Amino acid sequence: MNVDIHSHILWGLDDGAQSPEETLALARDAVQNGITHVIATPHHMDGKYENPASSIMQRVDEANCLLAEHEMPLVILPGMELHLYGEAVRDFQAAEQTLLTLNHTGLYVLLELPYDHVPVYTERLLFDLQMEGYIPVIAHPERNHVIRERPSTLYRMVEKGVLAQVTAASVAGEFSDRYREISRKLIEHNLIHFIASDAHNITRRRFALKAAYEWIDHKLGQQYTRFFQENACRLIFGQDIAAPSPLPFTGKKKRKKFLGLF
Numbered sequence: 001m002n003v004d005i006h007s008h009i010l011w012g013l014d015d016g017a018q019s020p021e022e023t024l025a026l027a028r029d030a031v032q033n034g035i036t037h038v039i040a041t042p043h044h045m046d047g048k049y050e051n052p053a054s055s056i057m058q059r060v061d062e063a064n065c066l067l068a069e070h071e072m073p074l075v076i077l078p079g080m081e082l083h084l085y086g087e088a089v090r091d092f093q094a095a096e097q098t099l100l101t102l103n104h105t106g107l108y109v110l111l112e113l114p115y116d117h118v119p120v121y122t123e124r125l126l127f128d129l130q131m132e133g134y135i136p137v138i139a140h141p142e143r144n145h146v147i148r149e150r151p152s153t154l155y156r157m158v159e160k161g162v163l164a165q166v167t168a169a170s171v172a173g174e175f176s177d178r179y180r181e182i183s184r185k186l187i188e189h190n191l192i193h194f195i196a197s198d199a200h201n202i203t204r205r206r207f208a209l210k211a212a213y214e215w216i217d218h219k220l221g222q223q224y225t226r227f228f229q230e231n232a233c234r235l236i237f238g239q240d241i242a243a244p245s246p247l248p249f250t251g252k253k254k255r256k257k258f259l260g261l262f
Contacts, residue, residue, distance in 0.1 A: 003232035004030065004038040004209060005102060006110060006139060006165060006196035009076060010059045013042040014049045016200040020066055025202050027067055027074050033197075033207040037236060039079040039102055041110055041139075046083035052098040056080060077103045077236060081139055083112045086121055089128045101134065105238030110165070112139045118146045118153060126162055138164040140198060141191075142183040151186060151249055158191050158246045165194035168212035169205070187220070189247040194235070195228045 008016020009026045017023040030038055040060055043049040060078045067074055079102040082088060091099050102108040109129060113122070126136050138157065141147045141164050147154045154164060169175050170183040186192050195216075197207040216224045231241040 001233050002034050002036050002209075002229060003236055004033075004035045004197050004199075004207065005079070005137075005194055005232050005235055006041050006081065006167075006198050007038050007207075008040070008042060008081075008198070008200045009038060010040045010042055010056070010063055013051050013055070013059060016042070020063075022201065023063055023066065024070060024072070026199055026207070027072050029199070029202050029207045030197075031072065031074055033210045035074065035197075035207065035209060037075045037077055038197075039077045039236065041079045041081040041102070043112070044080045044082050044099070045085050045088075046081075046112065051080060053078075053080070053100045054098075056100060057104075079103060079110060081110050081112050084114070084119060084122060084125065086119075086125065088125060089132060092129070092132060092134070102137070103236040103238070105236070107133075107135055107238045108137050108163075108235050109134045110137050110139050113141070113144045113147075115143055116145050118144065123157075126157065126160070130161060136162045137194065138162060139196075140165065140167045140170070142166055142170050142179050142186065148178060148182045151182065151189070151191070154186065154191050155189070155246050155248055158243075163193040163241070163243065164191055165196050166192050167198045168195050168208040169197070171195060172208050172211035172215055174208055174211070184219075187216075187224070189249065190244045191246050193228075193231050193241060193243055196232070 011017040011023045042051040044051045063076050080100045141154050166183040170179040173180040199207045213225045234241045
């Protein structure tokens, strides 16, 4: 089993796939990257898109039927990429459930920060979600300007139990140099727990897990690849994941031990 926890493979819901044909094209790309299960995470509450749980669940069912018709060896699972907003905890508590955890397990919440800042209420919101029993997963922190300039911002979140996911294309160097450098630095400081595609299309924002894992294998070792792959599998079953102690940014170049073993 090879799991991708973040994608925009569902058609017609956000800036990802725009048609069933594009969903099929993305599915083929996923399979070529060795992926067997992909969580669909449409944008929600980002100021442009609103995709309540019921709409996502319905489209997941439709997409899986489409894949079955084309004998595609891929399973799409439900989720959402929830833009950080102040009323998220209230909406999770609401009787009419509009928000989705990853694979609907009631545990992991994929959260997107604004690109240019970290809202002042972020720390409190993350804490409140944790008090409700959720585990926040920060999506693509390498794209946030504050975290790129001061990666200790993410360190403080992870130190308090928050998890993080970088984009495969960032790690593989398919985006900008700055995204590549910061994503690799965050991995080396034990601040990243998942690699995911955030795939939107098969041109610029494709599934690039194979390329990312090849770099990780070569530069960091297969134990890192196994760590990320096993965490993704455990996430879809609502299980606890491995989370090594984060390493602070001290300015030193020396690589410390990963998981205390390597």
